[in-house]
Amino acid sequence: MSLIDLNDFTPAYWDDIVALAGDILDKPQNFFGAAYGKVMATLFYEPSTRTQLSFQTAMYRLGGQVIGFDNPDGSSVAKGENLRDTIRIVSGYSDIAVLRHPREGAALAASMYSSCPVINAGDGGHLHPTQTLTDLVTLKKETGRLTGLRVGVCGDLKHGRTVHSLVKALCRYEGNEFVLISTKELCLPDYLLSMLDRHDCRYIKADNIEEVISDLDVLYMTRIQKERFASKADYAKQKDVYILNGDKLKLASPRLRILHPLPRVDEITGDVDADPRAVYFKQAVYGMYARMALIIRMLEGDKPIGSSAYCELRATECDNPNCITHIEPYLPEQFREEGHTHVCEYCEHEKLV
Ligand code: NCD
Secondary structure, three states, X not given: OOEOOHHHOOHHHHHHHHHHHHHHHXXXXXXXXXXXXXXXEEEEOOXXXXXXXXXXXXXXXXXXXXXXXXXXXHOHHHHOOOHHHHHHHHHHHOOEEEEEEOOEOHHHHHHOOOOOOEEEEEEOOOEOHHHHHHHHHHHHHHHXXXXXXXXXXXXXXXXXXXXXXXXXXXXXXXXXXXXXXXXXXOOOOHHHHHHHHHOOOOEEEEOOHHHHHHHOOEEEEOOOOHHHOOOHHHHHHHOOOOOEOHHHHOOOOOOOEXXXXXXXXXXXXXXXXXXXXXXXXXXXXXXXXXXXHHHHHHHHXXXXXXXXXXXXXXXXXXXXXXXXXXXXXXXXXXXXXXXXXXXXXXXOOEEEO
């Protein structure tokens, strides 16, 4: 089975991964060989440091091997091969495929044609479930719990896929609440706000770190996602709005933990790094253990049967111009009904009907 959205699995499954990551961290030698003879493909159509290298080292540390590319221009993608054919071929060579792609819904699309499990390592501005597993391991290790947390999420809540996956996961645990710190332009998409309402998860919106930092247990800082803006001018208006520095941190409680999926641009100043409440560099290391645990569990799971279904080429009906259906026109149209809207299964964009 593939991992596209953490909600493909239950919170009990996430807890098991978090616990297993803790066991691996304590006794890594017990897990060497867990992936012996297995091959993981890492297909990165977008830049990456932590996600790609932590997946690769996770596989090597489990005794497995890695193939793949981090620049699609060096693969047959540059000759015009579509995602369906690439994943059909690569899944014939490997036991797990890890995919990062600039288009929303790309991982789901690839999983439909793959004969091995696909792990979503980031699909455009949509989701990033393995960053959330990393975040869950970090919260468990650094705060001792995944429940009853008041979590400030700051920065680009509109395009930040790490934020979307984190919010989707933490609202499934008892007593968590969110303080959503962003400009109006970069606030959390409506479909996620509706999801918080459906789960009776409390949230408030704020436009300023200083006013809310004193009662937070967690502050999750994020980068303004430059590459997802329609124009340079739009990005210029949003950059540098939220900067966490040592002075603002003086207002926070000693129990605060500061997370950031990284890379940071300038939203956290260097003086914060030495504060014991800043755990973002540890978080990157926890990510490797989270991915080791995930690989172990995915290798134990069922292998999907890649679809050979042929679909007619057609114009997509999804309104999101960054949806994978716009560049891979053979994909079957898939919408689910939610209230008065239809939601694209690939990118979760709502379409008014
Ligand atoms: C994030 C991503 O790629 O979404 N990076 C990561 O995987 N740790 C965050 C970002 O790029 O800002």
